[in-house]
Amino acid sequence: MESTTSSDAVSMAGWLLIALPLAGAAILLLGGKATNSFGPAMATGLSWASFGLGVVALLQLAAVDPEQRSTHQVLFDWIPAGAFNLQAGLQIDTLSISFVMLITFVGSLIHVYSLGYMSHDPDKRRFFAYLNLFVASMLLLVLADSYLLLFVGWEGVGLASYLLIGFWNHNPAYATAANKAFWVNRVGDIGLALAISLMFATFGAVDFASVDAGVGGASTAALTAIGLLLLLGACGKSAQFPLQSWLGDAMAGPTPVSALIHAATMVTAGVYLVVRSHAIFEGAPNAQLAVAVVGAITLTYGAIVGCAKDDIKKALAASTMSQIGYMMLAAGLGPIGYAFAIFHLITHGFFKAGMFLGAGSVMHGMHDQVDMRRFGDLGKYMKITWITFGLGWLAILGVPPFSGFWSKDKIIEAAFVGEGWRPWVFGLAALLGAGVTAFYMSRLFFMTFHGKARWTDDPPQHPHESPLTMTVPMMVLAVGSAALGLILGPTNIFSNWLEPVTGHHEHHEPVIAVPVLMAATLILVALGAGLAWVRYGRDEVPVNAPAGNALTQAARKDLYQDDLNEAIFMWPGIKLVRSVIWTDNELVDGGAMGLGKLTGAASTRLRRLQNGYARSYALTMLAGVVTVLGALWVMN
Numbered sequence: 001m002e003s004t005t006s007s008d009a010v011s012m013a014g015w016l017l018i019a020l021p022l023a024g025a026a027i028l029l030l031g032g033k034a035t036n037s038f039g040p041a042m043a044t045g046l047s048w049a050s051f052g053l054g055v056v057a058l059l060q061l062a063a064v065d066p067e068q069r070s071t072h073q074v075l076f077d078w079i080p081a082g083a084f085n086l087q088a089g090l091q092i093d094t095l096s097i098s099f100v101m102l103i104t105f106v107g108s109l110i111h112v113y114s115l116g117y118m119s120h121d122p123d124k125r126r127f128f129a130y131l132n133l134f135v136a137s138m139l140l141l142v143l144a145d146s147y148l149l150l151f152v153g154w155e156g157v158g159l160a161s162y163l164l165i166g167f168w169n170h171n172p173a174y175a176t177a178a179n180k181a182f183w184v185n186r187v188g189d190i191g192l193a194l195a196i197s198l199m200f201a202t203f204g205a206v207d208f209a210s211v212d213a214g215v216g217g218a219s220t221a222a223l224t225a226i227g228l229l230l231l232l233g234a235c236g237k238s239a240q241f242p243l244q245s246w247l248g249d250a251m252a253g254p255t256p257v258s259a260l261i262h263a264a265t266m267v268t269a270g271v272y273l274v275v276r277s278h279a280i281f282e283g284a285p286n287a288q289l290a291v292a293v294v295g296a297i298t299l300t301y302g303a304i305v306g307c308a309k310d311d312i313k314k315a316l317a318a319s320t321m322s323q324i325g326y327m328m329l330a331a332g333l334g335p336i337g338y339a340f341a342i343f344h345l346i347t348h349g350f351f352k353a354g355m356f357l358g359a360g361s362v363m364h365g366m367h368d369q370v371d372m373r374r375f376g377d378l379g380k381y382m383k384i385t386w387i388t389f390g391l392g393w394l395a396i397l398g399v400p401p402f403s404g405f406w407s408k409d410k411i412i413e414a415a416f417v418g419e420g421w422r423p424w425v426f427g428l429a430a431l432l433g434a435g436v437t438a439f440y441m442s443r444l445f446f447m448t449f450h451g452k453a454r455w456t457d458d459p460p461q462h463p464h465e466s467p468l469t470m471t472v473p474m475m476v477l478a479v480g481s482a483a484l485g486l487i488l489g490p491t492n493i494f495s496n497w498l499e500p501v502t503g504h505h506e507h508h509e510p511v512i513a514v515p516v517l518m519a520a521t522l523i524l525v526a527l528g529a530g531l532a533w534v535r536y537g538r539d540e541v542p543v544n545a546p547a548g549n550a551l552t553q554a555a556r557k558d559l560y561q562d563d564l565n566e567a568i569f570m571w572p573g574i575k576l577v578r579s580v581i582w583t584d585n586e587l588v589d590g591g592a593m594g595l596g597k598l599t600g601a602a603s604t605r606l607r608r609l610q611n612g613y614a615r616s617y618a619l620t621m622l623a624g625v626v627t628v629l630g631a632l633w634v635m636n
Helices: 008-035 039-062 095-116 123-141 145-166 171-201 208-217 220-237 246-253 255-264 266-276 276-281 285-306 312-332 337-365 383-397 402-415 423-450 468-488 493-502 516-539 550-556 560-608 615-636
Strands: 072-080 084-093
Touching: 008 072, 008 123, 039 084, 039 095, 039 123, 084 095, 084 123, 084 145, 084 402, 095 123, 095 255, 095 266, 095 337, 095 468, 095 493, 123 145, 123 255, 123 266, 145 171, 145 208, 145 220, 145 246, 145 255, 145 266, 171 208, 171 220, 171 246, 208 276, 220 266, 220 276, 220 285, 220 516, 246 255, 246 312, 255 266, 255 285, 255 312, 255 337, 266 276, 266 312, 266 337, 276 285, 276 337, 285 312, 285 550, 285 560, 312 337, 312 402, 312 423, 337 383, 337 468, 337 493, 383 402, 383 423, 383 468, 402 423, 402 468, 402 516, 402 550, 468 493, 550 560
Parallel strands: none
Antiparallel strands: 072 084
């Protein structure tokens, strides 16, 4: 094993970061029931061990000069093919280690939470094996030094998400949700696979260093094609328009899975891919613009859908879709937005994981109920869940000084930078999205924890607080929701930290003054939260959802995304397959079988002439002679 870094500690940490949770998954899956007694605790410990190694690597990088904060470790020769030799290697730099810290810390807290949440599940060993596999795959994705090795982690994440979403696959609806997530992601994966193939054709290499070095000599057309294909891959993994339909259904998995997918791992992969590939997008302005457009559409789409969901987990899923849209918008703005995209990704990882775990705590205390119209006044009975969830709610609203204020508001400011139509379209989308976010997240908070209790007696509800194994991770995440943005934001520590990867950018003033933008954002947030309080905190909330207007009905059905997919992709495919089957059965098989039947019928009739009677044969000969003579007579 060869290392090109000056720090052996960082190199050693690189492969062990992945190896530890991967070993945990292997032991639990291969060990079977023999690991039931110690498996979950072991998986949790290995995840925390990866976090410890990540801290070591982080401190090592922080101790050197910024230009030296990149470590490359060659593991082995992977694909030698003539002049082409791709090595499997890991790259630890300021971008990848930022993801490592998020994945391992939040992921480990989710492991701890799962010890309580899944304590009564008879198959929890397998669940923890999948959690370890998920963490290991995501770590490989962000630490890989080439697009091909990244693709291995990318597919590992897809496999782990399929296994976890469909963990309770004895329920047909949950199995269907897992299949839907799997196949929609395969559409995006085709884009990433084609992008890697086009990179090889263009640059003769697929490792990050060679691709980045070759961008200057590539044509704009090639870079644009690669960028759009990378964006397709990112849309699938990060649930961005038009491949976002799987995200709401992914709530079928146990709630810790939702927290892991939506906060620390899967949906962040697309943002990582775009920022890691910034050199390609900067050489392809149209592809970069497409990233921003997709982000703006998705943040608006998710916000609208979130306003109409009564399922607490699906409302949070719509929120994730919208917040990832903010990150994609920032990544599509170019150098001014890269650091803000990752900054919001980090803060979002804390407050969204905390809220998903809070939703799981509510379900734990409410007999697995998810309909918010059947909640109300739970803050009185679940104080810790109410406080921790409330801190996450304030963070996602962007209320100062909570984390979202320092990260999301920076994206809004960056969206208003530029010339022509772009700052007005992107900036207004981001600004209005903040107001709608305040409404639907406040709606969720008030319907769950405030107002009149709307519990039912079928089944009987006895709301109660969750055990410490569940509430302690929520408390830790709540602290991050409250303080992380304040620590990293005003000091510009995080932006400076990412500069060795994303580059330095000059400050540009938005088309609207920053104080005005800040005031406008806070006013819209206050209006959105106030309207939600009037409708869902103060006023009576109907236990059964009213019909609503056309937009509400559309939002409840995800703006008819599934109907559109079925109309454009599924039903034409079904009709084509049915047409091919009919052609095969009726024309091909039917023609062949019909000819056989005709031959058989003719043979049956001709066989009747062979009866063995001389008089029949003589009569037949006479008929033949008469026929011949008649023909000759006609001809003459």
